[in-house]
Amino acid sequence: MGEGDILIGLEKKNNGLGANINLKNPKCRHSMNEINQATVKQLKENQIGSIISPNDKEFNDIRSLWNGMIDKKPALIFRCQNEEDVAAAIHFSKENDLEVAIRGGGHNVAGLACSDGGIVIDLTEMNSVRVNAKEHRVYAGGGATICDLDRETQKFGLATPMGVVSATGIAGLTLSGGIGWLRNKYGLSSDNLIAAEVVTADGKLVHTSETENSELLWGLRGGGGNFGVVTTFVYRLHEVGPEVMSALVFYPGDSRKEVLHDYREFTDQAPDEVSSIAINGFIPDEPAYPEEIHGEPFIALVAMYSGDPEKGKEILQPLREFSKPMLDLSDVMSYTDVQQLFDEDYPDGRRYYWKSIYLNSLDDEVIDKINEQTEKAPSNLSTVDVWPLGGAMRRVESEETAFGARHAPYLLGIEANWTDPGKDEDNIRWARSCLNVMKSFGGGTYLNFPGFFEEEDTKLPDIYGKNYQRLVDLKTQYDPENLFRLNQNIEPKGK
Ligand SMILES: Cc1cc2nc3c(=O)[nH]c(=O)nc-3n(C[C@H](O)[C@H](O)[C@H](O)COP(=O)(O)OP(=O)(O)OC[C@H]3O[C@@H](n4cnc5c(N)ncnc54)[C@H](O)[C@@H]3O)c2cc1C
Structure with missing residues (x-):
């Protein structure tokens, strides 16, 4: 396929389709419930990947997202196999004025990878x-x-x-x-x-x-x-790897203050090979953890050294000696195992609401607030995470890439994680109130941990700073009608 190729002969493929569509989504004109079966059948014949409609038995499985809070029912899911399928889906959505969601891994916390009443361009099978x-x-x-x-x-x-x-x-x-x-x-x-x-x-x-x-x-x-x-x-x-040294040390919650203090000193002078997170939470009632410490408050220091594992053992050793650990699972392990360390802590279908803020420092007052806010979490599954940011990621200038400013020394992730739908309000309220408290010590948001964006007061021009206008120009060039708007949306000019 060459540059700029038009990918579909959709005149042929979509001829006359979708004429009698009527969307429920207020952003769209029709309701896809009324797409007739002939239309769906014809679409299916023209697409290499499958097309899933609400009548298909796999519809509920395929539409579901990682975050159990999200329950959206799209009109059609285009399970694309190649670029032609993607273009066909785009064309169909435009012909029928349907909202478009793009699904990569389906792990966006706000559930932006699915549409209520529109279509999903689902790339799950394009994973080679x-x-x-x-x-x-x-x-x-x-x-x-x-x-x-x-x-x-x-x-x-x-x-x-x-x-x-x-x-x-x-x-x-x-x-x-x-x-x-x-x-x-x-x-x-x-x-x-x-x-x-x-x-x-x-x-x-x-x-x-x-x-x-x-x-x-x-x-x-x-x-x-x-x-x-x-x-x-x-x-x-x-x-990188195949083996790397990883630190995974749990200290009791009552030592958070001293541990975070030492952690700050450690990360300030650690070499670039070290990337780490300090996680504040409660030991989950799960078999992976000894029963006698279930429910106990903890601070866990998790780090990886990306160079020689023997050197990594030496460099990461201080993280294991800040206080008396409750549990120390540090070891040399395969890089892929480190990449999967947290997988079981984030099962599909649980309820999640995540916020974030960049912090100007990790001084003693900030540490006290982190401690206080963690203790207030209504769910034992929730955590407050400190991500020290440094090295290569901070050496890129703000305007070199669209990402924008990246010079804050820490990112604070506020993760409300829970299981009971009856506790949604409590958990969301906790995450928001924690964020409000921490606003005295920093600002901005990391757009991969943004809450449910549309409901928040987050302003993209503030987040992107000087890059925002350039992003608007780019959006206007590539998507002047704002077809791709189910995202942290940069509006094109004139929209
Ligand atoms: C358990 C968990 C752990 C996480 N850990 C980290 C972490 O360590 N570091 C970090 O930085 N973030 C982390 N995140 C946040 C993560 O980066 C975001 O949630 C991200 O949106 C997930 O990408 P996805 O492809 O799975 O999302 P999806 O829900 O599939 O897509 C999210 C949005 O991205 C856009 N999109 C997706 N695919 C495409 C595409 N192919 N083309 C164009 N646009 C597309 C669309 O706007 C879509 O709405 C984590 C999230 C979860 C759930």
């Missing part, structure tokens, strides 16, 4: 990963997960920075930044994105790299899913 070890590059489909990517790249002892839970999609994560165990050594996921293939709102395939349509690449490095459907992500690879 191809490594060019010689050139230290990997080509990954828009539906690949971190697990898919790590599995293939580690066959060659290579990796690119991703997040810390392996079921997460690379797409949503990269398009809004991407922080994990390699951030200090190699930067954000989006900093390592060196090229991409994108089906844009006009159904064309656009290649972007640092030398070709480079403004689009600039926008994909942090500007979210605003500019089109990314069908292929190309990343730079680095030598």
Whole structure:
């Protein structure tokens, strides 16, 4: 497929389809409940991937998202297999004025990967990963997960920075930044994105790299899913693993203050090979943890050293000696195991509401507030997480990529995680109130942990700063009608 190819002969394929559609979604004109079966049948015949409608028995499984809080019923799900399928879905949505959701890994906390009444461009099956070890590059489909990517790249002892839970999609994560165990050594996921293939709102395939349509690449490095459907992500690879040293130390909650104090001193001078998180919470009542400590407050220090594991043991040792640990699971392990350390803590279908704020410091007053707010969490599954930010990710200038400012020394993640739908309000209220308290010590939001964006007071022009106007121009160029608006939306000019 060449640059700018129009991917579909949709005159032929969608001829006359969807004429009698009537959307329930207020943002759309019709209701897809009324798409007739003949239309669906004809669409199915013309698409390589499957098309799932509410009448199909797998509909409920396929529409469901990781966050159990979200319950949206799309009119049709286009399970795409290739760029032509994606373009066909785009064309169909435009013909019928249907809202479009793009699903990468389906792990967006706010559930933006599904539409109520519109269509879903579902890339789950476009998850192939191809490594060019010689050139230290990997080509990954828009539906690949971190697990898919790590599995293939580690066959060659290579990796690119991703997040810390392996079921997460690379797409949503990269398009809004991407922080994990390699951030200090190699930067954000989006900093390592060196090229991409994108089906844009006009159904064309656009290649972007640092030398070709480079403004689009600039926008994909942090500007979210605003500019089109990314069908292929190309990343730079680095030598990592196969074994790395990982620290995983739980200290009792009453030592939080001293531990966070020592942790601050440690991370201030740690080499770039160290990326870490301090997690404040309560030991879950789960078999993975000794029963006698279930429900106990803790602070866990989790870190990875991305170089030689023997050196890593030495460098990470202080993290294991700040106080008397309740549990120390630190060890040399495979990089892929480190990438999956938290997987079981985030099962599909649980209820989640996450907020975040950048902190100016981790001084004693901030530490006290973190401690106080953690203790107030209504659910034992919730945590307050300190992510020290440094090294490579902070050396990129704010205007070099769309991501924007990245010079705060810490990100605070506020994770409300719970199971009882009757407790939704309590948990959301806690996360918001925790955020309000912490606003005295920082500002901004990390767009991968933004709450349920539309309901928040988060303002994109503030988040993107000087980059915002450039993003508006790019949006106006690639999506002037704002087809891709079910996201942290950058509105095109005139809309
Ligand atoms: C358990 C868990 C752990 C996490 N850990 C981390 C972490 O360690 N570090 C971190 O930085 N973030 C982390 N996150 C946040 C994560 O980066 C976001 O939730 C991200 O949106 C997930 O990407 P996805 O592809 O799974 O999302 P989806 O829900 O599939 O998509 C989210 C949005 O991204 C856009 N999008 C998705 N695919 C495409 C595409 N192919 N083309 C264009 N736009 C697209 C769309 O706007 C879509 O609405 C975590 C999230 C979860 C649930």
